[in-house]
Structure formats: structure tokens, C-alpha cells
Amino acid sequence: MAASALASAETGNPGAGDFGHALAQRERRFAAALLAPAFLALLATTTFPLIFLVWTSTYRMNLAMPFMNGFVGFENYRMLLIDERFWSSLLISLVYTGTTVALQVAIGLALALLVMDMKRGQGWFRLIAILPVVLSPAVVGMIWRTFMLAPDFGIVDFLAINAGLGSQNWLGDPTLAMVSVIAIHTWQWTPFAFMVLLASLASLPEDIYEAARLDRATAWQRFRRITLPLLRPAIVMVVIMRTMVALTAFAAIFTVTGGGPGTATEILNLYAYRKSFIELSIGYGAALAVALLIVTIVISGVLFALRRAK
Amino acid sequence: MTGRGHVKFRDIVKMHGEFAALKGVSFDIEPGEFFALLGPSGSGKSTTLRILAGLDAPTAGHVFIDGKDVTSTDARDRDIAMVFQSYALYPHMTVAENIAFPLEMARLPKAAIGSAVKEAAQKVKIEHLLGRKPGQLSGGQQQRCALARAIVRKARLFLLDEPLSNLDAKLRLETRAELKKLQRSLGVTAVYVTHDQEEAMTLADRMAVFMAGEIQQVGTPAEVFAQPNSIDIAGFIGNPPMNLVPARYTNGDILVAGHRLKTAARLPDERDVIAGLRPSALRIAPDGLKAQVDLVEDLGDMAVLDLNCGGTIMRMRVGDHDVPREGDTIYVTARPQDIHLFDPTTRKRL
Ligand SMILES: Nc1ncnc2c1ncn2[C@@H]1O[C@H](COP(=O)(O)OP(=O)(O)OP(=O)(O)O)[C@@H](O)[C@H]1O
Ligand SMILES: [Mg+2]
Numbered sequence: 001m002a003a004s005a006l007a008s009a010e011t012g013n014p015g016a017g018d019f020g021h022a023l024a025q026r027e028r029r030f031a032a033a034l035l036a037p038a039f040l041a042l043l044a045t046t047t048f049p050l051i052f053l054v055w056t057s058t059y060r061m062n063l064a065m066p067f068m069n070g071f072v073g074f075e076n077y078r079m080l081l082i083d084e085r086f087w088s089s090l091l092i093s094l095v096y097t098g099t100t101v102a103l104q105v106a107i108g109l110a111l112a113l114l115v116m117d118m119k120r121g122q123g124w125f126r127l128i129a130i131l132p133v134v135l136s137p138a139v140v141g142m143i144w145r146t147f148m149l150a151p152d153f154g155i156v157d158f159l160a161i162n163a164g165l166g167s168q169n170w171l172g173d174p175t176l177a178m179v180s181v182i183a184i185h186t187w188q189w190t191p192f193a194f195m196v197l198l199a200s201l202a203s204l205p206e207d208i209y210e211a212a213r214l215d216r217a218t219a220w221q222r223f224r225r226i227t228l229p230l231l232r233p234a235i236v237m238v239v240i241m242r243t244m245v246a247l248t249a250f251a252a253i254f255t256v257t258g259g260g261p262g263t264a265t266e267i268l269n270l271y272a273y274r275k276s277f278i279e280l281s282i283g284y285g286a287a288l289a290v291a292l293l294i295v296t297i298v299i300s301g302v303l304f305a306l307r308r309a310k
Numbered sequence: 311m312t313g314r315g316h317v318k319f320r321d322i323v324k325m326h327g328e329f330a331a332l333k334g335v336s337f338d339i340e341p342g343e344f345f346a347l348l349g350p351s352g353s354g355k356s357t358t359l360r361i362l363a364g365l366d367a368p369t370a371g372h373v374f375i376d377g378k379d380v381t382s383t384d385a386r387d388r389d390i391a392m393v394f395q396s397y398a399l400y401p402h403m404t405v406a407e408n409i410a411f412p413l414e415m416a417r418l419p420k421a422a423i424g425s426a427v428k429e430a431a432q433k434v435k436i437e438h439l440l441g442r443k444p445g446q447l448s449g450g451q452q453q454r455c456a457l458a459r460a461i462v463r464k465a466r467l468f469l470l471d472e473p474l475s476n477l478d479a480k481l482r483l484e485t486r487a488e489l490k491k492l493q494r495s496l497g498v499t500a501v502y503v504t505h506d507q508e509e510a511m512t513l514a515d516r517m518a519v520f521m522a523g524e525i526q527q528v529g530t531p532a533e534v535f536a537q538p539n540s541i542d543i544a545g546f547i548g549n550p551p552m553n554l555v556p557a558r559y560t561n562g563d564i565l566v567a568g569h570r571l572k573t574a575a576r577l578p579d580e581r582d583v584i585a586g587l588r589p590s591a592l593r594i595a596p597d598g599l600k601a602q603v604d605l606v607e608d609l610g611d612m613a614v615l616d617l618n619c620g621g622t623i624m625r626m627r628v629g630d631h632d633v634p635r636e637g638d639t640i641y642v643t644a645r646p647q648d649i650h651l652f653d654p655t656t657r658k659r660l
Contacts, residue, residue: 207398210365213385214392215412215463225411229402 050293057286064280076287085263086288089271090295096182096267097246103186104242105235108193113227115194116201126198129191137188141255144184145171149256171257174264181253181265185246193238200234201227233307240303247296268292314376314466315341315499317362322371324357331357333523334371339501339516344493346502346510346531349520350546355503356395358520359469362501364388375467391465393473395503397456399444405431405455406440412463430462433488435481449476454485461492468493468500474509486513507547511535519543537650541657544586544650550614552650553592553624557585559651567620569599574646577660586650589614589627598643603634617642 060072080086115125132140148156149170161167170180204227212222250269253259259266259274266274269292276285317339324332332354339345347355360366362373364385372381380388391412399408406427413423431437434454444452453476460468473489474482490513493500504510510517511531518528521542527534538544544552558565560580564573571585601617601624613633615626617640626642634640651660 205396205398205401207394207396208400210363210385211392211394211398211400211459212411213365214363214390215459216386216415217411218386221415226400226402 053286054290056283057290059283061283061286062281072283076284077291079284080287080291085266085271086268086291088263089266089268090291092178092263092265093247093267093269093292093295096178096185096249096265097243099182100185100189100246101239101242103182104190104193105197105238107186107190108238109197109231109235111190111194112198112201113223115198126195129194131191132188133191135188137249137251138255140184140188141252144180144187144252145256149180172261174261177257177261177264181256184252184256185249188252189242189245193242196234196238197231200231204230236303236307240300240307243303244296244300247299248292268295315339316374316376317345317467317499317501318372318374319358319362320372320374322358322361322368322373324354324361324366325369330523332361332368335523335525336371337518337525337528339499341499342497344490344500344502344513344515346504346514346517347520348504348507348510348514348517348547351505353520354523355505355520356471359392359471359501359503362467363390363392363469388467389465390467390469391460391463392469393453393456393460393471395471395475397444397452399452399455399459401444403443404440405436405442405444405447405458408444408455409440409458409462412459416463426462427458430458433461433492434458434485450478450481453477457485457489464496464498466498468498469503470500471503472505473502474504475506489513508549519546521546537659538586539659541584541586541652544652548588548590550589550625550627553587553589554584554652555587555622555624556654557583559583564649564651566599567622569619571599571644571649572646573649573651575649575651575660577651582654583660584652584654586652587624587644588648589625591644591648592624592626592642593644594628594632594640595643596641598641601640601642603636603638603640606633606636608633 057076058071058073059069060075061069111129115122118125135143146154148154151157151167151169152161154170157167157170168176171177208226209222212226217225248269249267250273253265253267253270254273257265259270263271268288272285272288272292275281275288279285319335319337322332322335323330335354335358347358349355357366361368364380364383364387368381372379374380375388400411403411409427409430410423413426418426427440428437431440434457436451436454436458439447439451439455444455447455453473457470457473460470470489474485477485486509489500502510502513514531516528516530517534518525519534520526521540526543527539529537534543535547538547538552541554545554555566558580559573559575559577559582562573562576563570564583564585566585573585577583599619601619603615604618604623605616607614607616611630613628613630615628615634617624617626619642624642628634652658653660
């Protein structure tokens with residue numbers, strides 16, 4: 001379909017009799033034919049499910065009550081706007097995303113600045129730091145649930161006890177659970193920010209820092225007036241990429257808290273999942289997913305606009 | 311502002327691993343002096359300047375500024391302004407912001423900063439570029455921006471690392487004059503690195519000549535030009551450089567390529583020497599050394615001749631009126647006081 005569309009766009013040319021032109025046209029047709037399979041695969045795996053999702057969101061489709069199914073138009077979205085659980089999960093999503101992205105950038109930048117000043121061992125540090133990134137988020141969730149946060153035996157709880165804070169219910173208390181899932185995501189993805197910012201830092205010229213020293217700028221002024229502005233493009237890029245991922249995070253929270261206790265860590269993604277596959281309200285779940293898509297697009301759009309605005 | 315900017319370098323050594331970039335350098339710079347560090351590429355001029363600025367620590371030795379040992383004082387606290395060989399402009403700031411930066415760090419009021427920036431930019435003729443970023447400037451414009459940033463603050467020491475190397479000939483002459491006037495009017499001590507001896511000769515009150523990590527001579531440009539104290543300096547200073555030819559000293563005369571020349575030097579006994587003859591000191595005389603003109607380089611108002619004196623090559627500078635032609639045979643000589651004698655083994659002046 002894509003191939004024919006491309007080819008038909010070509011034949012509209014009146015000077016097609018010309019030999020070179022015909023050759024170019026043949027080549028383009030061949031190129032289109034080569035591209036077609038990938039294009040079709042892309043359509044089948046991304047565009048089609050997306051369209052199907054939007055279409056589903058206009059139906060009442062409840063597997064528990066199949067007799068009620070049918071086209072309802074914007075009914076699901078109308079319900080969504082007055083659904084308190086939707087608004088609270090959206091808020092949790094935003095808090096989760098905002099906090100973890102801010103932490104990733106702040107910690108990543110601090111680590112990068114520290115490592116830049118390291119005389120030796122930089123390579124090792126980088127190697128170790130990258131490890132969390134290569135783990136599957138689901139595995140990370142399991143590690144934290146069993147190895148780090150388990151009562152009494154988990155490392156974090158053990159440290160808390162020794163610090164005199166006493167054993168805490170890290171995943172059972174609503175506030176602590178939120179703190180925990182944010183900490184987990186931050187732990188896994190800070191290395192990404194760290195690597196990007198370190199590379200960016202390493203590419204900054206050294207002589208301007210010497211000039212700034214002679215211009216009598218303090219270490220803080222050098223950071224504020226030179227490092228930060230020069231790192232800005234890299235920071236904005238990290239924020240955009242990490243925000244898009246954090247908004248749609250799923251696996252780690254799913255394995256650690258499953259959205260609980262109650263709905264304390266139920267981000268929008270998780271709510272859509274629960275609605276669709278636990279409560280089996282597929283149509284409404286689809287509407288939630290579309291809402292998440294819109295939120296992600298809007299936030300990314302705003303961030304990209306900010307980036308261009310300079 | 312007099313009495314500020316007295317610099318003392320004592321036995322400064324700088325090692326890069328096994329390599330000695332500076333091998334024990336000592337000199338003094340008087341307050342208000344324009345002091346040049348002259349030497350070929352890689353001789354340690356920038357290294358010296360960076361140690362003076364406090365950007366690098368010496369491996370051994372001490373640096374004093376105004377009588378205080380500042381060897382371990384941070385660059386921030388030395389009150390020194392510097393123009394970097396690489397310019398080191400802040401790439402994200404406009405020219406105006408670059409120049410304003412040292413003043414902002416000194417917490418000057420906004421209004422004062424604005425006028426000071428304009429004034430500094432005018433002095434180096436970049437007032438029309440104030441709104442641009444360094445990336446949008448030519449090399450010479452960047453260099454002038456760096457210069458403006460250094461002069462905008464009245465530091466007690468003013469360090470310049472080849473600040474004019476990227477300017478065209480006309481602009482270089484203008485900026486050079488401007489720099490000298492500026493330094494005079496401020497009465498500030500300036501240390502000026504260059505490998506261009508003409509620049510050093512015209513600008514400096516005194517200069518230190520560097521060779522391979524050592525200072526070979528310190529003195530006024532006239533002194534160094536008139537009395538170079540080693541073969542290396544003799545071959546480095548002057549354009550074209552001094553002719554250095556093997557000769558034999560006997561009894562107040564030297565024997566060059568079979569010809570006798572009178573000298574002013576008095577050595578105890580007969581010996582081999584290296585005779586130094588400036589191209590401008592050679593003159594045509596019928597009883598002189600026989601030489602064939604191999605090549606004539608016409609420079610407009612003067613010419614440089616390549617002479618072949620029985621196998622010994624010498625260069626000679628002549629005015630534009632009596633230029634011989636290539637292939638001519640001429641006779642050249644030099645006044646006794648214009649002949650410098652050096653020891654071939656120690657390479658020192660005799
Ligand atoms: N970080 C370093 N490691 C090793 N050697 C160095 C280092 N920095 C400088 N050097 C060496 O020290 C010597 C002096 O360098 P310096 O920069 O002072 O030369 P310079 O006189 O300023 O030359 P130029 O006129 O080319 O700027 C050079 O031979 C250089 O290779
Ligand atoms: Mg240098």
C-alpha cells in the first residue's frame with residue numbers, strides 16, 4: 001500500500017519520457033519496494049494498535065458484563081473527567097515523574113561533577129554506574145522488593161534500623177511506598193543522566209575555567225555562570241527523554257507495589273492496566289490509556305518548545 | 311598604582327613527568343615595567359606565564375608578587391588579568407557579557423559595568439561586535455575580545471600570551487601601539503609572551519630570552535640586540551638573523567674564509583671562534599671579503615642578499631639603491647665593533 005502510494009506520486013510527472021528521469025523513477029520505485037516491508041511492519045505494530053486503542057475507547061467493552069457492550073461515543077471520556085481515581089492517578093503520575101526526573105538530573109549532575117574531578121578510577125566508576133540501566137525494570141523491582149526493602153533483612157531496612165529509625169514498612173505505608181517507588185526508578189535511571197552529563201562535561205573546554213578563576217569567580221559562580229549554561233542543552237535533552245519514560249513507567253512499580261497500598265502508587269499507566277485487565281473494563285481502560293498518551297504528548301511538546309525557545 | 315606588580319621568580323622548575331619544561335628560571339620584573347618573554351616555540355614561555363598566574367604549580371622554586379610568597383596562592387587571589395593564547399572566551403556569552411564578567415565578579419554596579427565594557431571594547435575596536443557570541447567572530451576579533459576582557463579590570467599584573475598572533479599586519483601594529491599606551495597610562499606591570507622578536511623589541515622595556523626551558527639572557531631589547539650572550543640568542547634575534555660563521559682568531563683579527571677582518575675583541579691567545587655578523591652590519595668595500603651573490607630577495611625598500619664567500623654562506627641587507635644583481639661578485643667587510651665572537655664549544659659570548 002505504501003509502495004503504490006509512493007509510486008503513484010511519481011507518475012504524475014509529464015517529462016517521464018526522458019531516459020535519466022525514467023531511470024530515477026525506476027530507482028525510486030525500487031527503493032519504495034525495499035522500504036515497504038519495514039513500513040508495513042511499523043504500521044502493523046504501532047499505528048494500527050494505536051488506532052485500535054482509540055476505537056476501543058469509544059466502546060463500552062466490559063468482559064465481566066458482555067451483554068452491556070456497544071458503541072458509546074465519548075461516554076468513556078465523560079466518565080473519566082468526573083472519575084476521582086483518574087485525577088488522583090494523574091496527580092500521582094505527575095508527582096512521580098517530576099520528582100524522579102528532578103532527582104535523576106540533580107544526582108546525575110552531582111555525580112558527573114565529582115567523577116570529572118577524579119584523577120583515576122573514572123573508567124571503573126562509569127562501568128559500575130551503568131549496571132542498573134542494563135537491568136530489566138521488572139528485575140530491578142524484584143531486587144528492591146526482596147533484597148533492599150524487605151522488613152528486617154532488606155539492606156535499606158537494616159540501615160534504617162541501625163540508624164535508629166527502626167524497621168519501617170517501606171512498601172506498606174502509603175507515603176513510604178511512594179518514596180520507595182520513586183527511589184527505585186531514580187536508582188535505575190540516574191546512571192543514564194550521569195553518563196550523558198559526564199560526556200557533556202568532558203567536552204567543555206578547560207581554559208575557560210582558568211579564565212574564570214583569574215576573573216575571580218568562586219567555584220559556585222563558575223558552576224552557575226559557566227557549567228550550567230553550557231550543560232543546558234544536555235540537561236534539557238535528559239529531562240525530555242527521562243520524562244517520557246517516567247510518565248509511562250510500569251514494570252518496576254507493578255512488581256514492587258502493584259499500585260498499592262490501596263491506590264498510593266497507582267500511576268495513570270497502572271490504573272489503566274488495572275481497569276482493563278483486573279476489572280476487565282476494556283473500553284474505559286483504553287480511554288485512560290489515550291488520556292495518558294495525550295498527557296505525554298502535551299508535556300513532551302511543552303518541553304520541546306522550551307528547548308527551542310532557549 | 312605605582313609600587314604594585316613587582317614580580318620575583320626564584321629557581322622555578324616545572325616537570326612534566328621526566329620532561330623539564332622549565333629548568334630553574336629566575337628573574338625580576340619591576341613595577342610598571344613592560345616585560346617580554348621571548349623565545350622559540352616550546353621554550354617554556356606559556357609555562358612561565360601560567361605559573362605566574364597561579365594556574366599551574368611549579369615543581370620547585372618560589373614566586374613572589376609585591377614581596378609576598380604566592381607560590382601556593384590560588385589564581386583567584388592573585389589579582390592578575392590574563393589574555394590566553396587560546397583566548398578562552400566564554401562561548402555562551404556575548405562579547406559584551408564576556409567583557410563584563412570580571413566586573414560582575416568584582417560586584418561593580420550595573421551602570422559602571424556598562425560604560426567600562428564600552429570603553430574597553432572601543433580600545434580594541436570591537437564596539438560593533440558587542441552583541442555577538444565568540445563563535446560568530448573571526449580569530450582576530452576573538453583575540454581582541456579576550457584583550458578587552460583583560461584590560462577592563464584594573465588588575466595589578468597583566469599577562470598576555472601572544473595576544474596579537476592572529477591579527478593582520480596593520481591591526482597588529484595599531485593594537486600594539488594601543489597596548490603600549492594603555493600600559494603606560496595605567497602604570498600597570500605587563501608580562502608579554504611572544505615568539506615575534508620585533509614585537510618584543512618594540513614593546514618591551516626589558517625582556518627575557520627563553521631557550522629550551524632556560525632563560526639565556528635578560529636585558530633591554532637594545533642590550534640583547536647589541537650584545538647577544540650566546541650563539542642561540544644571536545641566531546634568534548634580528549631579522550634576518552645574525553650570520554654565524556666559523557673563524558680563527560689571531561691577534562685582534564679574525565680569519566673568515568681566508569680573509570682577515572679586524573675585530574674589537576681582545577682574546578688572550580689564538581683560537582677557533584664563531585664569528586657573528588649581522589646582515590645589516592655587512593657593507594661593500596673594495597678591500598673586503600670576496601663574495602658571490604647567489605640570490606637577491608627584494609623586499610621593496612631594501613633587499614637581502616645570499617652571499618657565497620668561498621663556501622661560507624652569509625646574508626646581507628642592503629638599501630634599495632645599490633642592489634647588485636645575482637651572479638655578481640662583490641667585496642664585503644664589517645666594522646670591528648660589529649663583529650661578535652662566540653666560543654664554539656660553550657656557545658657563550660667571548
Ligand atoms: N601538560 C604537558 N605535558 C607534557 N609536556 C608539556 C605539557 N605542557 C607543556 N609541555 C611542554 O613544555 C614545553 C614548554 O611549553 P610551553 O607551552 O611553555 O611553550 P611556549 O614557549 O609557550 O611555546 P609556544 O610559543 O609554541 O606557545 C613544551 O616542550 C611542551 O611540549
Ligand atoms: Mg605558548
